[in-house]
Amino acid sequence: MNTRLLFSGNDAFGEAAIISGxxxxxxxxxxxxxxxTQYMSRRMLEEGRIFIQSESELAxxxxxFGASLSGVRAMTSSSSxxxxxxxxxxxxxxxxxxxxxxxxxxxxxxxxGNIDPSQADYFQSTRGGGxxxxxxxxxxxxxxxxxxxxxxxxxELADKYRTPVILLGDGMLGQMMEPVDRDLLxxxxxxxxxxxxxxxxxxxxxxxxxxxxxxxxxLEELNLRLQERYRRIEEQEVRFQSQxxxxxxxxxxxxGTMARIAKGVIKALKSENINxxxxxxxxxxxxxxxxxxxxxxxxxxxxxxxxxxxxxxEDVRLALPSGFKIDFLGRMGGIIPSEDEIIEKIKxxxxxxxxxx
Amino acid sequence: xxxxxxxxxALNDIQTHYCSGCGHGIIHRLVAEVIDELQxxxxxxxIAPVGCxxxxxxxxxxxxxxxxxxxxxxVATAIKRVQPDKIVFTYQGDGDLAAIGTNETIHAACRGxxxxxxxxxxxxxxxxxxxxxxxxxxxxxxTTTLSGRERSIHGYPLPLLEMLKVLxxxxxxxxxxxxxxxxxxxSKQALLTAFxxxxxxxxxxMVEILSPCPTYSKMKPVENLKWIEKExxxxxxxxxxx
Numbered sequence: 001m002n003t004r005l006l007f008s009g010n011d012a013f014g015e016a017a018i019i020s021g022x023x024x025x026x027x028x029x030x031x032x033x034x035x036x037t038q039y040m041s042r043r044m045l046e047e048g049r050i051f052i053q054s055e056s057e058l059a060x061x062x063x064x065f066g067a068s069l070s071g072v073r074a075m076t077s078s079s080s081x082x083x084x085x086x087x088x089x090x091x092x093x094x095x096x097x098x099x100x101x102x103x104x105x106x107x108x109x110x111x112x113g114n115i116d117p118s119q120a121d122y123f124q125s126t127r128g129g130g131x132x133x134x135x136x137x138x139x140x141x142x143x144x145x146x147x148x149x150x151x152x153x154x155x156e157l158a159d160k161y162r163t164p165v166i167l168l169g170d171g172m173l174g175q176m177m178e179p180v181d182r183d184l185l186x187x188x189x190x191x192x193x194x195x196x197x198x199x200x201x202x203x204x205x206x207x208x209x210x211x212x213x214x215x216x217x218x219l220e221e222l223n224l225r226l227q228e229r230y231r232r233i234e235e236q237e238v239r240f241q242s243q244x245x246x247x248x249x250x251x252x253x254x255x256g257t258m259a260r261i262a263k264g265v266i267k268a269l270k271s272e273n274i275n276x277x278x279x280x281x282x283x284x285x286x287x288x289x290x291x292x293x294x295x296x297x298x299x300x301x302x303x304x305x306x307x308x309x310x311x312x313x314e315d316v317r318l319a320l321p322s323g324f325k326i327d328f329l330g331r332m333g334g335i336i337p338s339e340d341e342i343i344e345k346i347k348x349x350x351x352x353x354x355x356x357x
Numbered sequence: 358x359x360x361x362x363x364x365x366x367a368l369n370d371i372q373t374h375y376c377s378g379c380g381h382g383i384i385h386r387l388v389a390e391v392i393d394e395l396q397x398x399x400x401x402x403x404i405a406p407v408g409c410x411x412x413x414x415x416x417x418x419x420x421x422x423x424x425x426x427x428x429x430x431x432v433a434t435a436i437k438r439v440q441p442d443k444i445v446f447t448y449q450g451d452g453d454l455a456a457i458g459t460n461e462t463i464h465a466a467c468r469g470x471x472x473x474x475x476x477x478x479x480x481x482x483x484x485x486x487x488x489x490x491x492x493x494x495x496x497x498x499x500t501t502t503l504s505g506r507e508r509s510i511h512g513y514p515l516p517l518l519e520m521l522k523v524l525x526x527x528x529x530x531x532x533x534x535x536x537x538x539x540x541x542x543x544s545k546q547a548l549l550t551a552f553x554x555x556x557x558x559x560x561x562x563m564v565e566i567l568s569p570c571p572t573y574s575k576m577k578p579v580e581n582l583k584w585i586e587k588e589x590x591x592x593x594x595x596x597x598x599x
Contacts, residue, residue, distance in 0.1 A: 024439060050438050054431070055464035062428040062461070066435030069422055074435075092425050198420040198436070200400040200443050208414045210405075210423040 004179040009169055010035035012144045012180065013103050016151030017075050018043055021189045022101070024067035024074040026052040026060040030082045031115040032171035033105035037077065057082040061089030061102070068098040069209045071197030073155050077103035079171070080121050081112060083129075090164050091130030094226070095211030097196075099158035101151070102136075103167045105174035108334030116334025117171035117257060122311035125166050126285040133223050135230050137237060138166040138284040140256045144178035150282070152187045157237060159192035161229055168284065170307065172257045172336065233286055240288040242295045244277035249353075250346060251277045251296050253316050254305040255284060257336070262305055265342045276346060284312070289319035296320060301353060303346060305337065306330040325353075365389035367398045367418050374412060376483075378578025380535050380568025381409060384477055385416050387545045388448070391552050392419065401444045402436055404429040406453035409483040413448055427458025430465035433472050444555055446473040451492040452482050455517045459491075462517070466561050469526025473551045474563040476517070479570040480589065487573030491515040494592045499573065518565055518598040528560035530598035534567040534590065536582040567593055 007015065014036050017025065025044050027037035037053065044051035050067070054060040060076040067074035078086060083104045093100050106121050108114040125138045137157050139150045147169070154165040198207055213219035241259075243266070244251065254262045259280040266276045279295050281288050296302060302324055304313045310328045317326055329345045331337045364370060368389035375381045392398050398419050405413040407426035414421035424432040429447035437445040447454075454462050454476050465472065481499050482488040488501040494514050496505035506514070518530045529551060533544040544566050551562035567589055569581040576584060 024435060026435070050435075052434065052438070055460055058428065059431040059461055059464065062425060062431035063435040065424070065428075066432035067439050069432075070436050070439040072439055088425055089428070096422075198402050198422060199440065200402060201418075201420050202399040206417070206419050206421070208421045208423075210414060210421075212411060212423060 003182045005182060006177055007144050007180050008035055008175060008177045009144050009147055009173040010105065010175070011039045012147040013077060013151060013167065013169070014039035014043060015185070016148045017101065017155070018047060018049075019185055019187045020152040020155040021073050022049070022075045022155065023072035024050045024064070026054045026063035026076050028054050028057050028060050028078065028082060030079045032107055032174050033077050033079045033103070036103065036105070036174070057085035058089065061086040064100045065089055065093055065096070065098060068093065068100050069096070069198050071194040071199060073099070073159070075101040075103065077105065079105045079107045080109050080118070083121065083124070087130035090136065091132050091134065092211055093164040094134035094136065095132065095222070096209050097162040098164070098209065099162055100164045101154045101158055101167060102164055103169065106168065106170040108332070114334045115171065117307060117336060118332070118334050119170055119256060119258060119307040120309070120311070120332065121168070122284065122306070122308060125168050126287070126315070134226060135285055136164050136166050137161070137233060137286070138168050139239070140168045140282060140284050141173065142256050142259045142280065144173070144176065145180050145184055148180055148184040152189065156190055161233055163229070168256065170257050171334075237283060238286050238288045238291060239282035240291050241280040241282060242278070242291070244279070244295055244299070245275060246298065247275040248277035248299055249275060249350060250301045250303060251279055251299045252303050252305055253279045253281070253292065253312070255281050255312065258305045258307055261337065261339060261342070265339050265346070268339060268343060269346065274346070274350065281312070287315045287319065289315070292316065292319045293321070296324065300324050301349065302326045303349065304328045305342065307336060308332055365393045367392040369416050369418050371415065373416055375409065376572045378569055378571035378581060379409070380479060380566065380570070381477065383535055383541060384475065384544070384566055384568065385413060387541070387548055388475060389417060390545060391548045394549065395552055395556065397444045397552070397556070400442065401446070402440070404433050404436075404445070404447045406447070406449040408450040408453050410448055410450060410477065411484070427453055427456070428461055429453065430458065430461040430470070430472070430474070434465050434468070434470050437470060437472055444473070444552065446475060446552070446555075448475045449477065450483070451476070451478045451480065451490045455491040455515050463521070463524070466521050466563070467524045467526045469528070469560045471555055471558055471560055472562070473555045475548065476563055476565040477568050478565050478593065479568040481570050481573045483570050483573055492593070494589055498575070514592050516593070518563065521563065522599045526561055527599055529554050529562035532565040532567070532593060532595050532598060534585055534595060535569065536586040565593070
């Protein structure tokens with residue numbers, strides 16, 4: 001019997017982390033991700049695992065640092081302003097080559113902003129976010145079921161590459177409830193040995209986990225090792241979804257909630273015989289540049305949709321050579337572009353194209 | 358022939374980077390002696406701070422990590438929760454523990470985490486060039502209080518142990534110094550108690566040690582110790598606080 005369970009996105013991040021083997025969670029309240037912290041406060045204790053409501057996001061991420069160096073899977077979550085506070089800790093995790101999963105349920109910014117859904121932390125998530133030369137893999141689910149698919153991937157990437165990994169959602173995904181097939185909850189976790197963990201030096205030499213390298217050239221050695229790892233991630237861990245047909249006259253590039261809305265737009269336009277394709281990056285870093293270039297090659301007209309200023313737009317421009325017409329529609333400050341305004345934009349684009357022809 | 362004095366096994370046989378007359382070398386050694394005596398070296402995990410003692414992990418012969426500035430007690434909290442059978446301690450300076458990390462310090466103490474904290478109070482930021490610390494005493498000259506710390510401009514020195522005393526979660530607080538051989542012995546005894554408390558699951562224990570920084574006190578090592586004995590203890594009285 002294939003039963004279905006109803007989950008909000010925030011609860012789903014929590015349950016998916018638990019079935020991914022997350023042994024430690026620390027969190028600090030911030031809207032719109034509070035349900036996740038609340039969910040973990042109950043479920044982690046039920047599972048005999050560790051939950052700490054910390055005194056700040058700084059403490060949360062540093063607790064995750066301590067749990068991770070102990071060799072267990074660890075997660076924290078927050079929303080945009082709280083994620084800004086965590087950047088120091090994420091940089092240290094990267095510098096110490098420690099795995100961790102950080103959920104960001106984005107809200108409008110800058111500053112305190114508001115508590116509405118937003119995608120304004122794209123640059124912060126995909127460019128490292130904190131100080132120093134580092135990157136973090138970023139996974140952007142578009143639905144509650146996909147949270148169950150990508151959370152185990154996040155933990156696995158973190159362990160495999162010894163890096164913090166960002167799960168990037170927004171207030172809409174966090175608050176929205178959707179049915180989830182029970183099968184999705186059957187996750188088999190790959191276990192990665194962690195001989196580097198600090199567990200006391202019984203029967204081995206003492207070990208250190210640190211990110212300070214004072215000797216000339218020593219830090220660059222770490223940097224080169226990290227860069228080599230990032231190249232491997234770029235080669236091997238790209239994820240995307242493309243929904244393209246040869247009849248498409250335009251290609252939408254969108255991720256997360258925005259891609260979900262784009263799917264509605266595409267369906268509505270189909271009924272008017274207007275064919276539009278969708279390219280949805282699932283990993284925002286590594287960005288699926290080659291895959292986008294291949295997918296877009298027969299179309300040439302691109303519309304980037306974001307719940308922010310043009311941010312992913314830059315990655316799309318970097319991925320596509322000249323000759324593509326790349327347009328943008330986005331709303332900021334927690335405003336979600338409506339299907340109608342996107343449809344109007346697409347019709348206007350197609351009309352001007354016909355005029356050019 | 359009988360060996361009366363030797364390097365503790367928990368202390369590596371290498372030269373430290375500390376300035377002459379600095380207290381860190383003595384305190385590193387006292388910690389190592391205590392760890393040897395309690396036979397806990399193989400299950401000890403230490404968290405070094407940002408500051409002069411950041412390189413402590415090179416000097417100790419057990420597992421070590423280094424936390425971001427001010428965050429050792431958040432890191433330690435998680436290590437101890439995940440590995441309750443291990444002995445986890447932080448080694449922190451005054452800037453780390455009582456300025457940038459005050460929040461983490463107070464909340465780890467308030468939660469009553471079963472941790473040991475070695476708090477080295479030398480009254481200045483040593484690594485960055487001798488600026489005023491939260492613990493700099495009134496009228497003490499530093500590179501950011503050139504005419505001496507003045508209450509109306511720089512505020513009062515922070516009495517951290519006295520602040521922590523009121524917290525239910527705190528089990529043991531003691532302030533000691535290094536200005537005489539007998540004080541060094543008392544410091545060691547306090548450290549022994551603080552580690553023993555953790556072994557016995559008694560809860561949060563902190564030992565503050567008033568330590569010399571001759572380089573930035575602009576004093577000779579012996580003068581610096583005398584100054585601590587005569588002046589600093591007026592602001593930071595020695596003894597058991599809780």
